[in-house]
Amino acid sequence: MRKIIKRKEPTPLLIVLASYDPSGEGVDHFDPENPELLTDPTSPYYGEQWTTSDPMEVYERFFGENGASLTDYYKEMTCGNFWFYPAKIDHPQRLDMDKGVIKIAVPFPHPAALRNFKGFSNKSAAQKAIHDIVEMCELYIDFNQYDTDDDGRVTPDEFAIIILNAGYDHSTQRGDKSYEAPDYENAPDPRARFMVHGTSQHITVETRDGIHLTCFSNVGEHRRIDMKGMTIGTPAHELAHNLGAQDMYSRYTPPEDAEKRWPTPRRFSIMSSGNHSNGGNTPTYMDPYQRLLFDWAKAEEATEDGVYTLYSVRSGKNNILKIPTPNPDEYYLCEIRLKEGFEEFLTYDETKGGVVVWHIDEAINKKWFWKAQCVSSNRPNGERHDLGVAIKPRDGMEKILDENGNFVKFGPLYDDTDPKAIPFFYKSEDPKTAIFNSRDYCGAASHSYSLNSFPEGVSEKWNLCVEVLDEAGAEMKVKITRTED
Ligand SMILES: [Zn+2]
Structure with missing residues (x-):
């Protein structure tokens, strides 16, 4: 179907x-x-x-x-x-x-x-x-x-x-x-x-x-x-x-070829491993990409830079912010995911949750979504492809550091050494917990930062900054800024 x-x-x-x-x-x-x-x-x-x-x-x-x-x-x-x-x-x-x-x-x-x-x-x-x-x-x-x-x-x-x-x-x-x-x-x-x-x-x-x-x-x-x-x-x-609904885990990857750290949505979608959350007693929600396909959440498009308000699922007003990029196939999604209700056991950290950022690539989804392989780590033509639905966690991806040990950017795979890494963005005493920059994240296969593919004339310095202006809660404001230098 x-x-x-x-x-x-x-x-x-x-x-x-x-x-x-x-x-x-x-x-x-x-x-x-x-x-x-x-x-x-x-x-x-x-x-x-x-x-x-x-x-x-x-x-x-x-x-x-x-x-x-x-x-x-x-x-x-x-x-x-x-x-x-x-x-x-x-x-x-x-x-x-x-x-x-x-x-x-x-x-x-x-x-x-x-x-x-x-x-x-x-x-x-x-x-x-x-x-x-x-x-x-x-x-x-x-x-x-x-x-x-x-x-x-x-x-x-x-x-x-x-x-x-x-x-x-x-x-x-x-x-x-x-x-x-x-x-x-x-x-x-x-x-x-x-x-x-x-x-x-x-x-x-x-x-x-x-x-x-x-x-x-x-x-x-x-x-x-x-x-x-x-x-x-x-x-x-x-x-x-x-x-x-389609699966959001690595299907059709032979076990000897499996990349365990492939950045699938894991517990952030019931179509990935969220169905096993808390022993299957409290499955997590579907990823925002499919909740939008089903019309279960309202899409709001951030065509202009500026401040937008997000509402959580349990607020009853759940919306998902869709942020266009210079590539018509690629856009970012922002949503609130709180550790309450069925998502109480969403992560192992001690936060209340917060804003989660996703990168969507419709060129990939057009080809692979209906074959249940839009996030798979398999090699359909001898090569892995980028994920069509990719979560961009604040922490939990492998880090690339400079010679002094300072953070430069994230690598393509999860870093599975810290089960308590916090994926959420929110306002706190530490200013770093509030800011997402797309230039820190790359496609899992293309290793291309910010966008999997840059249209002609678009600078590779293109960046989406999401600044979260509120602490974790049912209603959170985010400031969207897109720059090209
Ligand atoms: Zn399934």
């Missing part, structure tokens, strides 16, 4: 707790004395795996009005523009719930076992599982009523589905090295060896009434053996994918 869905009203979400019951007997055959009954390919119960989640707990975690649910997360992050609410269950089920969560069992093995059968691959096993699970949802939901634009399709903004697969999620649970089995079949729990990796799947399922359902999120029901239950971080990330 090459489209961001800008929806201005909440969307119903169905959570499906899915068990795998290859024998179709509806009974759990796990026997601690004979755990191989579920893992021996010749057993009739091979690939059997039952959910162990309590549906009420799942409901609370996703939809509860407790300030910490998935619903609360989206309400906060989007300034009340968008959230997920529990879908109504139209046909009775055997749970004491009439909305939000259903529990089903499909008559075939878990996809990590199914893939080992003749004629199946990783991909086709995962797709069959998701397809058949969604198809079964028709027993509970009248999908016709959700085709709000009458196009014969129910898209994930009209009705969202997330499958919580019995067992652990591979993105947060590693295999048990002492248990000899291939990856994804080796979770450290004999009751649930098989794992899925959290994804968003763009497949189509046709209902009996001919309605086409598209795009579903798919995760394990448990985060880790020591942290049962799925925290909301990964589901929130996968559901954002359903709406068109």
